[in-house]
Amino acid sequence: LFTVAGERIVTRLRRDLFSRIMIQDIAFFDGQRTGELINRLASDTAVLQNTVSVNISMALRFGALTLGGLLLLFYTSPRLTLVMISVVPFLTVGVILFGRRIRKLSKRVQDVLARSSQIAEEAISGIRTVRAFSREAHEIARYTRAVFEAFALARRRSLATGILMGGSSCAGYGAISLVLWYGGRLVATGTMSIGALTSFVLYMLIVAGSFGMLVGLWTDFMRATGAAEHVFQLIDQRPSIPLGEGETLPQVQGEVTFERVFFAYPSRPNVPVLEGIDLTLEAGRIVALVGPSGGGKSTIAALIPRFYDPDAGVIRLDGRDLKDLDATWLRQQIGIVAQEPVLFSTSIAENIAYGAPQATQAQIEAAARTANAEEFIARLPDGYATLVGERGIQLSGGQRQRIAIARAVLRNPRILILDEATSALDAESEFLVKEALDRVMQGRTTLVIAHRLSTVRDADLVVVVEAGEIVEQGTHTALLAAGGLYRRLIERQFVPAQGG
Template identity: 45%
Template sequence: MKVKVAVSCTLLYVFADILITTALYAHGPHLAIFSEDARNFDILSSVLDLWGTVLVRACLLLGASIGVLWNRENGPGRVSFLTTMTILVCLTVLNYALAKLLMLTEKGSLAHEPWFLCLFSWTCVSALLTVLFWSLLGKEHSAVGDGGGGCEETEGLVERAEGRGAEGVEEQGEGDGGKTKRGSKKESKDISDSGATLGRLLSYCSKDTGLLCVAFLFLLISAVCEAFIPFYTGQAIDGIVVHKSMEYFSKPLGTLAVLALCSSLAMGVRGGAFTLVFARINLRLRNLLFRSLMRQEIGFFDANHTGDITSRLTSDTTQVSDLISNNINVFLRSVVKAVGYFIFMFGMSWKMTLVTIMGFPFIAVISKVYGEYYKRLTKDVQTALAEANKVAEETISSMRTVRSFASEEQEADSYYSKLLVMFQLNKKQALAYAGYMWSSCISELALQLAILYYGGHLVVTGQMTGGTLISFVIYELELGACLESIASVYTGLMQGVGAAEKVFEYLDRKPKHPQDGTEAPDICKGLVVFKDVSFAYPTRPETEILKGVSFTLRPGEVTALVGPSGSGKSSCVGLLEDFYLPQQGQVLLDGKPVHTYQHNHLHSRIALVGQEPVLFARTVEQNITYGLTGVPKEAVVQAATKANAHEFITGLTKGYDTGVGEKGTQLSGGQKQRVAIARALIRSPNVLILDEATSALDAESEHVVQQALNGIMRQHTVLVIAHRLSTVERADNIIVIDRGCVVEQGPHSQLMASKGLFYKLVQRQVLGIETGAEPLNPPVVPPNKSESGGQLSRQTSDTSESECHTRY
């Protein structure tokens, strides 16, 4: 809807409001009543003040309409920002009309006049319509031009006042003088998204419908029993005070005992059922989230820190399930009890009930404002906590490195600084909670005083008995407790929704490189072809790692991939393992792109022994058979023997059942390497990748393992990556990569005879002779992670393809 249409509708309503209110007050054309009531105004006999409320409503809407027309760019945003203030003004008008009704009922006939009832009803309805038209004017700020600057500017100022920092805030360009703004569409969308998020969380309870019905049944039983307790308490007091009879006293007392017993039993069943239901929600959330994480591409784990991911999986899911379980339980119980209390209160005295409900809207508005603010704070706290967990996880997982560089104090200070950021947000939460409790307690106290004062008046005038007043006061206190619970439930749900949105962000994420291949041939020859492959990591798309790389790995042959650090050797391994997709070209296995193979089938045909093998905190046998099921012990021993690991494994305390510790910390580097080799050999792969597989072994162990590998290499397609060039002398083909380009390839003798880059590298490394070769570019480390959580040592330079050496 356009701004002009919204303003036109608002002005028409203002005119109609003035006309209808005036006609009802003046009984039609009798305008002389204005002067009469003005000269002889009596609040108990005149309703001139009730007519005056139309001036308040008209001033609000006329001011907003003029402001929107005068400043179409900023006006709607400012109107939207003042919505809460307008609601409070209209609630005040509504409550004054209700108070006027109660005052006139004491006078007598005026409250029953048809024209007054119509005027009273129209005043209440028009107060609600004023809020509606105000929201209509403020809603237009999302459709005004490209700026929306007024709302964005105002919200940005509010955010800075709240200390929320720069999140979601951006500097404006020309014409705004550097003022701060934030997208108003996102802010307005958050409110509606909260309901959708909560609804989605509750949808996970669909499988527990039967248990939920049982819980809700006992909730009704408990609430109904509790609703009758104040009623019979008042009867018992009347039995003593009014009837002065033990018979009138003992009957309601016995009923109270039965009601209390039934309520207690039902409350226990209800609480247990709800706890079980939401424990299942926690189970489903964690299971689905972890499975979603397992489907993500490797680039996702390169871009997201392990601490952030584990924080979503642990603290956020726990917070969601706990808050939702506790708050939904309390919410349902409080709502059912509040409805029952309200029915009893209305039956006792509709006048007292009217006084009671006059304060409810104010408490609701306060709870809404506080809930939205607390939700934003909760998101910031979760982000700060994730940052602190990131530092802690990285430090603890690399404790040996921290200790070796004596960086304990620096890491502790870094962690403490992150905790201080979270503490500042916690202080804001504490101040917000203090302000909420102050305003809430003041409102409740004022309401209780009004009820006692008016109830005392009704007792004195004989319109209510003392016992009924006591029952009503008890109902009011219980109703206040229910409303307070509902208010806290709202803020608690907003806190849970804030954590749930982050969980759903990962849960709904679609992998950019899904493992959806379908090929699973029975026979695999192991022919690997890199066909004009160009590649850049997703976290560094502007830096090209491989540039038109082409080579072939043939079955039964050993191919060595060598080159300076950062030339792209490990990147070739990542592409062959289908960790990433190349930007151009293809990586083929038996003539088919590797991403077209079924995930399980591909990695049963390709096995990798990495430079830094990762072992899990399980037994030696479980690490060797990782990813396999039903493997006989003989096969495990055979694979360990081939990897020269059987001897040291049998020397361990429990042999193959010995735990290796977290990431294999209870084994030496050479022992971990041999277990990793055995883990690869037990699969009998068609393609075997050895990425510096013997780098951690001593000379004797390397010789034995190399002999074992030489005995099986002719049965596989073998790709060897080594920096020690002496280990690749026996390779059938050596591919030399530099700066992402294949510059040489051929057998060892041919490359040495050509005296190219390979020859210079051998001379430098083996013979220690300075050959005058041009210096290699310094490596650049992309922000990627290895499986162990450290930085993966893939390196590259920013050299363009034209700077590459001439390809072989």
């Protein structure tokens, strides 16, 4: 019964922990490592599993035996019982002191194991880079150092546990010796019978054995406490941008305005990224962001779906402050196509329908057709049921990009964010993706981050961002005529690509 209850508790704990991780802000993940979070879900909860199942039942059983044995000892000879328990205060001090040390060492072991999981996750997910640079031995050495560091800490923990258990055994034997000596004197003086002393010794052995088991369980509980600190710290973490709270708009036009927006990433609060941004994305219009790398273009895009909140200033959707709106609802109005889209290791159909799980097969196919993906999907052996592999590794870059576009289209968003969606593609793939994007952008408020002239030239408004500030904005033609930073960017990057 206790085992089943313990398994249920750990299952719910894992569910609650994963649920809590999933609702955290993007800023939370900026400061966490994927491997460490996975280790919390797997290793830390596994440490707790034995504690909340078998160990609790054992603790209750041996606790009852200890208590019952003590009552029998007091009934048989209160004087001898007091002699026996005279060693308990010294034993208690040792249990507390060593228990604290075991807990601290257990926490450090879990931390190092989490770091080793992070190393393994990075090496395995980036195996092509590792192989390309012949760094297999380096990654093996990194992982080996981490696991042996965990071993060294575990060895110290085992030593502390051994000292505690050995000390408890010595105290128990000392108590038995003391009882036999004093009990022998009582028998010699006729104060106590041989039978009573024999009964007392038998009861004392039961108490000593049960108490020894409790000390061993105490060390297990201390180990579990070290893991539990990490788990419950994550469960107690409260997101600053809650989901499912706030208002929704009955109808979305799609106008987005930035009013004196200042922002720095929470992981780097002393490094300002945006400084006083004023920008309006008119409903149904295409706005292109251009500028040097690190200027803040992607940050502007990240603030629209409220991945972060600005440090100062206001961002509005159709005149309403984003902070007043339900973040989940807001993101349902936005479609995002990134430079490196992430696909899940499921089928093509499931990836397209990821943002609209209720979509029918006909709707999925229509979205793929709009994204110029239908032709290559039809050539695959299993069509829409084809598994794409981890992160879509079995598809080419252009194919992944078109699946991502289809995924965005299926949601029918009012706002579309394209973060350098064609920058990593070859000419043929770029043509197909560009053709798909032209269809998708029609009638939608679109923010484009791009360095390709063809994309920027077709925008209704071009905004030049440098060092967190808007330095120029206007049409492609007007900015070229102005002869500022935009013209220099064009001359550096775009004109050579056109053959002069």
